[in-house]
Amino acid sequence: MQLPSPRGPLSEQVVATLKGDPDGRAIDFSDADPYGEDLTIALHTLYELHYGGFDGVHPAWEWDPELLRLRARIENVFLEQLRSDVDGGEDVDATLGDLLVEHVPGSGVSHHLRDNGTWDQMCEYFAHRSVYHHKEADPHAWVIPRLRGRAKAALVAVEFDEFGGGRADRMHSRLYADLLEGAGMSSGYLHYLDDVPAPSIAIVNMMSLFGLHRSLRGALVGHFAAAEITTAPSARRMAQALERLGADPRCVEFFTEHIEADAVHEQIMRNDVIGSLLEQEPSLRADVVFGVQATEHLESRLGAHLLSSWDSGESSLRTRLRWLVSQNG
């Protein structure tokens, strides 16, 4: 994977450092938007060192103390903003209960795509979500050593299912690559990253943040449960949208798999993982609630971005021209 294109002075410095061309100045980003393009791609680039790394970037940068110091400063800006944007609290059951209610008529992105979405909008959505699905379930694996007993065994069972139950061709990240190929898009790892704006990337940054910090294990588990609870109904609508649009069966398959898988995962995450974790560590209640609320907050920002772009007849991606060229090339 190539280093991404910088989106401002902070990401410029991160990319220049990783290219071996640092300017050595301590950058002041105190007024950077915590959800803005520059800070978000800078943080994503620093996290990517822990996943697949970059072509031509020495793997030792992953543990470079100066880069880790910079990452910690960026993480704090992002985390503080997330904390100040959510309600907080400690009532885990009520927080999850809110997610277990279906609103009729619903009005989210999957409702729009099911009822009125165009194929172009569907492909844009695939590009947005590819930033996560290429590494589906990877950030959550980091929490495994921080769990004990039933919480660990249950989370590992869910992860095993995410990773295809031991079969590479059934890994959810592989099913997403198949979806992209079925849609005539590139299935290359993070191929669309430069096209995707901050709201989608920030969601993946949140997962990496929660996964990499033991102190945020409660938030990671809360995030994971929230994602599993909300996926099955939206996957059902996405499958309907794709059938209406006459999509390749590989596109539909990704979502039908998620209807049945996440109906199971939701139960395991709520009862076994969260239940057991909070029996062992009741003090993590507020962190679990935070993980759920932060997920809903960032998903809601992405939803607003997608629907407002499409309402005004615009692309939700950053670089429509590049996007079209890469589609045809």
Add this chain to the structure above:
Amino acid sequence: MTEARSRRVTIVPNGPVLVEGPVELVTDDGTTHTSDRFVVAVCACRRSKRYPFCDTSHRKRVRSDDSPESQDDSR
């Protein structure tokens, strides 16, 4: 010789029946549905569009109040 372990079935109140996989489910029309997932959620409310598998259709439905959250949900 190891004793066969009992298969656990968990009944979720107002939800599916969770059965340790792999399973074969036979519906009244004689069709066999298979799943080799570690746990399979079997629909108990009969509302699933993927019957006999749960698709979360058992969930409580409420009239939307057009709140900003429901407007902006990205999923």
